[in-house]
Amino acid sequence: METTQRSDHQTSADRRRRELLEAADRVVLRDGPGASMNAIAAEAGITKPILYRHFGDKGGLYAALAKRHTDALLASLRAALDAPAERRERVEATLDTYLAAIEARPQVYRFLMHPAEGGPQQPAEAGFDTGRNSIPVLRRMGEELGQVIEERLDLGPGTQQLARMWGHGIVGMMHAAGDWWLGERPCPRAELVRALADLLWGRLAAAGDRVGGPGF
Amino acid sequence: METTQRSDHQTSADRRRRELLEAADRVVLRDGPGASMNAIAAEAGITKPILYRHFGDKGGLYAALAKRHTDALLASLRAALDAPAERRERVEATLDTYLAAIEARPQVYRFLMHPAEGGPQQPAEAGFDTGRNSIPVLRRMGEELGQVIEERLDLGPGTQQLARMWGHGIVGMMHAAGDWWLGERPCPRAELVRALADLLWGRLAAAGDRVGGPGF
DNA sequence: ACTCCGAGTTACCGCTAGTAACATAGCTAG
DNA sequence: CTAGCTATGTTACTAGCGGTAACTCGGAGT
Structure with missing residues (x-):
């Protein structure tokens, strides 16, 4: 019964890992991104070294945690982006999906956008990866959106690079x-969606100058 | 000679403060945002409590440090934005100014975009300010750009809110x-400037669908 | 019965931010 | 000249963090 045993073992380890991740999720959602490994271990009913055996270090745990949420968010965004509708409608649906997600679970949002933390010891080795500190979920979203743009639009020569730049720009x-x-809540969601879609549709370039200028 | 004395004292304290800030600047530029208070104090030739007397806590020091760089960056952006030229030219000049700044001093850029750090103790009190963790320099840039847009453009009713949304969106x-x-360096700066300006000029909406779709 | 292996624990290291308590210079008042 | 006050600086400490070494325990294999 080797297979069964190995399978049991595997599932056991996997189940443990998932339990730990869920405990970590609870703590992070409660305490914010500054949640300590001690607190997470306590929430899971065990002690620190086990966490380290499973995830290597805090970054590993956070990465595993972030991957779950990021995958879920990306899936829903992809669905909005792939809907059979006019381009403008799809863009608005995608914007609305994203905003609805961050509105519904701001703590998750906050965690996802704050993973690096720069840890206490940043040995400054590895040659200063200048762009490394970018928020991973944003990078992934930018890349994926760029790919979609490249697949769907005809932008002439240099389409690929243009699409990637636009992908990252739009995501940003x-x-x-x-x-x-989310911080100021100055208007309903739909209004922001419209405003951003209008921006992407060139209304900035089309707008007329103001008549009574700023300095008299 | 009370006034003179007090004045001397003021300038002395101010000079000290500036010296400390310059030392902190050097360390942060060398060690990245994870620079420790001890290291900064050592670089300045003094010990920690003095730093704390001057800046309260690490956040205070970082805020003071960030304000200097942010002010400088905003000033140059404002200059590009206020140039007497066509709108498209000004937008491109502003984008180029920003990109040139982060290209010229990536460590400063990295520091500015990573100030909060969430610190070890995040008491979770104060009711979870959802948007508080946004990068301050981005907020300031977004607000200022929004104001400029509002002053310059005629967007009909609701101009103010629309301008702010656009300001934050464009900055993002x-x-x-x-x-x-900055991380991948896939093309020269001017190309990215053009691509982003094209995006703002509605080329996304105007682009034609690709003929040979993605799935054959 | 003996061994091995994985899960888990205690107890520690080095580091951090931040602080309390003590020491020292220079100026002002009596 | 001495007493006191204020600013400036130090040493020595606390509490908590991420991370790890070394030990303990229970259950499978031969």
Whole structure:
């Protein structure tokens, strides 16, 4: 019964891992991204070294935790992006999906956008990866959106690079506007969706100058 | 001679403060945002409690440090934005100014975009300010750009809110695209500037569908 | 019965942010 | 000249963090 035993063992380890992840999730959602390994271990009913055996270090745990949520968010975004509708509608649906997600679970959002933390010891070796500190979920979203744009649109020569730049740019726009909106709540969601879609549709370039200028 | 004395005292304290800030700057530029108070104090040739007397806590020091760089960056952006030229030219100049800044001093950029750190003790009191963790320099840039847009453009009713949303959105676009570009360096700066300006000019909406779709 | 292996624990290390208590210079008042 | 006050600086400490070494325990294999 080797297979059965090995399978049992595997599932046992996997189940443990999932239990730990769920405990970590609870703590992170309660205490924010500053949750300590001690607190997570306590919530899971065990002690620190077990966490380290399973996840290596805090970064590993956070990465595993972030991957779950990121995958879920990306799946729903992809669904909105792949809907059979006009381009403008799909863009609005995608924006709305993202904003609805961060609105519904702001703690998750906050955790996802704050994973690196720069740890206490940052040995400054590895040659200063300048862009390494970017938020992983944003990078992934940007890459995926860039791919979708490249697949769908005909942008002439240099399509691929243009699509990637746009992907990252649009994701950044969505993120920054969403973050500000989530903090100040100045208007309903639909209004922000419309405003951002309008921005992407070139209304900035089309707008007329103001008549009575700023300095008299 | 009370006034003179007090004045001397003031300038002395201010000079000290500036010296400390410059030392902190050096250390942060060398060690990244994870620079410790001990290291900064050593670089300044003094010990920790003095730093705390001057800046309260690490957040205070970082805020003071960030304010300097943020002010400088905002000033140069404002200059690009206020140039007497066509709108498209000004937008491109502003994008280029930002990208040139982060390209020229990536460590400063990295520090500015990573100030909060969430610290070890995040008491979770104060009711979970959902949006509080946003990067301050981005918020400031978004607000200022929103104001400029509001002053300059005629967007009909609801101009103010629309301008703010656009301000934060555009800044986020610039930031995310710049971050990705700084990490991968896939093309010269001017190309990214053009791509982002094209995006803002509605080329996404105007682009034609690809003929040979993705799935054959 | 003996061994091995994985799960788990206690107890520690080195580091951090931040602070209390003590020491020292220089100026002002009596 | 001495007493006191204020600013400036130090040493020595606390509490908590991420991370690890070394030990303990229970159950499978031969």
